[in-house]
Amino acid sequence: MKDRISIVVMVDAVGALSDRTLHNGNLSLVDDSSAGSRHQGTPDLVTVVVPGQVVQWTPIHVDVQTPVEIKAIEFLSGAAAQPPADQTVPAYPVEPSTVPAPAAVSGEGVDATGSNGHENYDLLVWEGVVPYDMTPGVPYRYRISLQLHEGPNSVLHIDSPALLRV
Amino acid sequence: MAQQHGIIVLFDVENALRTRSLDGNTYWFDNMKLLGSVGVGTEQLVTIVPGTHFLDGSQATEQVLNWLPAALGSIPPTVPRNYLAEQERADDRRTLEELAALGSAGSVSDADLKRLQRRVGKRARKSGSGRGLTEAKLLDVTGKTTTSPGAYNYPAPVITDITGQAVSEKIMYPAQYGSPDMIYDGWYWAATVDTSRPGVYPYTMHVQLHELVEQDDELVWQSVDLTCQSSLKIINDPKRNGFTGAGLGVLPLPSVPAAG
Amino acid sequence: MPPRNRQSERQPARPVRPVTITAVVDPVAALASENLDDNLYFYDTNKAAGSTGFGTPELHSRVRKGDTLLWNVIPLECETYVALADIEIDPRIAEPTRKVYPGTDIVFWTAEVKQDLTEPVPYRLSFLLGTVGTPFTPTARPALAGPANEGKGGR
Numbered sequence: 001m002k003d004r005i006s007i008v009v010m011v012d013a014v015g016a017l018s019d020r021t022l023h024n025g026n027l028s029l030v031d032d033s034s035a036g037s038r039h040q041g042t043p044d045l046v047t048v049v050v051p052g053q054v055v056q057w058t059p060i061h062v063d064v065q066t067p068v069e070i071k072a073i074e075f076l077s078g079a080a081a082q083p084p085a086d087q088t089v090p091a092y093p094v095e096p097s098t099v100p101a102p103a104a105v106s107g108e109g110v111d112a113t114g115s116n117g118h119e120n121y122d123l124l125v126w127e128g129v130v131p132y133d134m135t136p137g138v139p140y141r142y143r144i145s146l147q148l149h150e151g152p153n154s155v156l157h158i159d160s161p162a163l164l165r166v
Numbered sequence: 167m168a169q170q171h172g173i174i175v176l177f178d179v180e181n182a183l184r185t186r187s188l189d190g191n192t193y194w195f196d197n198m199k200l201l202g203s204v205g206v207g208t209e210q211l212v213t214i215v216p217g218t219h220f221l222d223g224s225q226a227t228e229q230v231l232n233w234l235p236a237a238l239g240s241i242p243p244t245v246p247r248n249y250l251a252e253q254e255r256a257d258d259r260r261t262l263e264e265l266a267a268l269g270s271a272g273s274v275s276d277a278d279l280k281r282l283q284r285r286v287g288k289r290a291r292k293s294g295s296g297r298g299l300t301e302a303k304l305l306d307v308t309g310k311t312t313t314s315p316g317a318y319n320y321p322a323p324v325i326t327d328i329t330g331q332a333v334s335e336k337i338m339y340p341a342q343y344g345s346p347d348m349i350y351d352g353w354y355w356a357a358t359v360d361t362s363r364p365g366v367y368p369y370t371m372h373v374q375l376h377e378l379v380e381q382d383d384e385l386v387w388q389s390v391d392l393t394c395q396s397s398l399k400i401i402n403d404p405k406r407n408g409f410t411g412a413g414l415g416v417l418p419l420p421s422v423p424a425a426g
Numbered sequence: 427m428p429p430r431n432r433q434s435e436r437q438p439a440r441p442v443r444p445v446t447i448t449a450v451v452d453p454v455a456a457l458a459s460e461n462l463d464d465n466l467y468f469y470d471t472n473k474a475a476g477s478t479g480f481g482t483p484e485l486h487s488r489v490r491k492g493d494t495l496l497w498n499v500i501p502l503e504c505e506t507y508v509a510l511a512d513i514e515i516d517p518r519i520a521e522p523t524r525k526v527y528p529g530t531d532i533v534f535w536t537a538e539v540k541q542d543l544t545e546p547v548p549y550r551l552s553f554l555l556g557t558v559g560t561p562f563t564p565t566a567r568p569a570l571a572g573p574a575n576e577g578k579g580g581r
Contacts, residue, residue, distance in 0.1 A: 014506050017457035018556035055417065065172045065197055065503045066454050070408065077420035110411040114403045115364075118202045120216050122227060124408035128417035140423040150200045151459025163417075174502065176450065180443075180471055193469060193481060195450060197502050207450065207467035207481040234504065239446035239471035242500050245527050256529060307443060307496060308534065309527040316442035 004054045007031045007047055007161075011059060013066040013148045022146065022158045029161055036166070044160045046139055049130045055163065056127035059146065069121030071112075071147040071155055075140050121147050136165045170230045171196055173213060175371065175394070179237045179320040183377050188394040193238075202399070209394075217361020217402040221413065226405050229359040231338065231398075235323040235373065241309055243322065304378075304385075315378055315385055324374045325355045326391065332367035332398050336360060361402050368397040444494035444536065446471045447487055447568070449510065452502040453555040462553065462564045465502075476573075483566035490573060491542045495520065498534040499553070508553060509533045511561035515549035519570065543572030 008030045016026040022043060029045035031037050038046040049055060061068040114120040134140065139162035148154050178191040185191070194211035196203050202214040218226040236243045264278075306312040307319045328340040340357035375390045409418055452465040459465070468485035470477050479485040489495065501508040513522040513535050520537035527534065546569040552561035 014454060014457070014503075014556045017454065018558045054414065063503065063505050065170055065505065067197075067200070073408065075417070075419050076424035077422060078424040079420060079422040110406065110408055114201070114216055114401060116202045116214070116216075116399075116401050118200070118214075118216075120201055120403070122216065123218055123403055123405055125405050126408040128407070128409050128415055131416045131419055134419055135423070138423055140419055149454050149458035151455070151461065153460055154458035162423075163419075172502070172504065174450070174500070174504075176448070176469065176500070178469075178471065178473060181474060184474070190473075193450075193467070195452075195467070195502055197452060197454070199452075200455070236500060238448055238469055239443060239496075241527060242448070242498050242532070243504065244499075244501065245530055245532050307446060308525065308536070309529075314442055 001050050002032075002034060002053065004056065005031055005033045005047060005049060007045070007055065007057045009057055009059045009070065009144065009146070010062060011068045011146060011148070012062045013068050014063055016146075016156055017148055017153060020153060020156070022156050027146075027158060043158045046162045046164050048166050049134075049163050051130050051132040051134060051165065053130045054127055055130060056125075057144070058126075067122075067147075067149055069147045070124065070126050070144065071121055072145040072157075073126055073142055074145075075142045076159060119150075130163070130165070134163075134165045139164045170232055171198055171213065171215070172232050172234060173211075173396075174234045174236060174243075175323075175373075175396075176236050176238050177323045177373070177375070178239075179323065179375055180239060182375060182392060183390060186390065186392070188373065188392045192394045194396055202401075212366065212397050212399050215359050215361055215398050215400050217359070217364075217400060218405050219362070219402060220405050225360075225362060229361055231340075231357045231359060233325060233328075233355045233371070235325055237320045237322055240307055240320045240322065241305070245309070315380070318378055321376045324376075325371060326374050327372040328355060328357070328369055329372065330367075330369035330395070332369040335363075335367065337363065337367045337398065337400065338369070359398065359400065361400050364400045364402050366397055366399045368395055370395055443471070444496040445487060445489055446496045446498065447485065448498055448500060449551065449553070450500045450502060451508045451553060451555070453506045453508045454503055456562065457556055457558070462555075462562045463566050466564050466566075468568055477571075479568070483564050483568065485568040486546055486571045487568070488573065489539045489543070489570050491539055493539045495522070495537045495539060495570075496534055497522070497536075497551070506556060508555055510535055511552045511554045513537075513549060513551055515570075516547055519543065519547050539570065543570060546571040 010028045012026045016022050019026060027043050028041050030040055031047045033048050035048040037048050057070055059068045059070050112119050112121045112123050141159060141162040143157050143159045145155055145157040174195040176193040182188050182191040192209055193207055195206050196213045198214050199206050201216050205211040215229050220226050304312050304318045306317045332338050338357040338359045340355055342353050342355050344353055370393050372393050377388050377390055378385055379388050407413055409415055447470045450467040456462045456465040463483050466483040467481050468483060469480050470487045472488050476488040477486060497510055499508050499510050510533055520539055522535040522537040524533060524535050526532060548567040548569040550567055552563040554561055
């Protein structure tokens with residue numbers, strides 16, 4: 001078993017901004033899990049994970065000069081009908097040794113402001129440990145929101161990828 | 167992930183050649199206005215270089231700068247670099263084909279010959295002191311061969327060096343690279359940046375412009391070496407975990423995942 | 427010192443080169459923000475003749491009757507598609523035609539200035555960005571201005 005799984009988020013930023021969607025082939029997810037992930041290279045990637053592993057998401061832009069960053073990753077809850085951004089209570093075991101202030105653990109709203117006052121999502125590292133109480137055999141879908149440059153059309157998301165414990 | 171920062175320098179070549187100065191004749195652009203570059207589109211660009219470091223202090227994201235010089239009032243840089251040569255060859259081919267056709271047709275009119283003569287164009291010879299231009303026919307700004315030495319397309323300015331405080335203090339390490347791209351082939355200047363020492367660091371760009379002059383009844387390319395200034399503003403911030411806002415934590419999974 | 431600018435001595439009255447008006451566009455920023463005006467910078471080759479508004483979307487190009495004008499585009503991200511889709515201007519002043527650099531699909535427009543201008547004549551450019559099918563048109567408008575404006579402080 002690998003200690004670490006890397007999920008690469010490949011984005012055609014100009015295509016996505018032109019089409020205003022991450023579909024149409026504008027986004028492709030690939031991981032390096034050796035445990036049989038499904039739908040590699042699509043927005044529907046299901047990454048097979050094992051508790052204790054660290055999962056890391058890295059954005060890569062097809063066009064080297066266009067800024068593409070991950071703005072948020074939120075796991076979608078089936079318990080409430082609320083949109084996942086409203087999720088406030090982390091429903092997973094907190095390991096005091098590794099987890100800092102609980103206020104920041106919702107996966108939303110982590111401050112990405114740089115020292116010059118400009119938002120810079122390059123400051124955020126998107127990685128976390130797979131918890132031991134994750135239910136096996138059930139895909140945990142997540143919403144990944146991408147920041148493509150700035151402005152009203154600059155944030156796009158998909159809800160289709162998932163982590164799956166086997 | 168940080169992108170490569172492209173810095174475009176647009177030169178008013180005609181004005182610069184007339185005044186023998188780049189003062190007031192350069193316009194600088196980068197694509198980092200959203201992260202804090204100021205003066206985009208003016209002569210006073212300050213390029214932001216947003217460095218990041220991990221909690222252990224090591225540099226996290228490597229920042230790379232690329233410079234692309236362009237001449238205002240010339241064929242734009244989107245047209246492939248080898249376009250000039252290609253276009254000349256295409257013209258030569260057409261001319262040869264038409265000459266062959268004229269020969270076989272039996273009669274050659276003056277008008278036909280004049281038309282072909284025009285297309286053959288003038289050739290400029292490079293003077294001994296110049297660098298970077300090969301002997302070439304003259305193209306005008308629309309990509310057609312021209313016989314008028316007053317209409318030639320200014321060649322793209324050539325960066326010959328990058329110096330100044332940002333270089334002498336080892337903030338950036340500029341060098342000229344050959345591009346592996348077969349379409350936009352040619353040389354370009356790039357630099358990696360040490361973002362561990364925040365501050366504003368000026369640098370000087372050394373540029374060679376080319377001017378066509380008549381010398382002993384010949385057209386000769388003369389090089390004109392000039393300089394212009396810009397600066398980098400280095401900042402540096404710690405990386406933080408997107409889920410926790412601090413260090414590594416457990417993924418925030420819901421107790422019941424959404425049906426999928 | 428090489429002999430300088432012999433061509434300008436020979437042709438002092440009329441520049442042989444067209445007056446080139448170049449739009450520098452940040453297509454990615456324009457698409458993300460839906461604001462072309464803030465990501466559009468105009469320049470021309472006639473600064474010495476008194477053109478104003480360099481680096482803004484409201485360039486005033488100083489032109490004269492008989493001048494050839496040429497409009498082209500430089501994208502800030504060199505890999506991103508930007509093209510000049512259309513130019514709307516009073517046809518009594520100029521009738522721009524679309525052309526491509528021979529052997530490429532890269533567009534430029536040219537026109538001849540039909541008359542000397544006493545007042546600035548605003549015109550409208552529209553651009554194709556990325557893979558979006560409908561052109562983007564900035565709110566701000568550049569203008570052609572004639573020598574008659576020189577007394578008015580170069581508006």
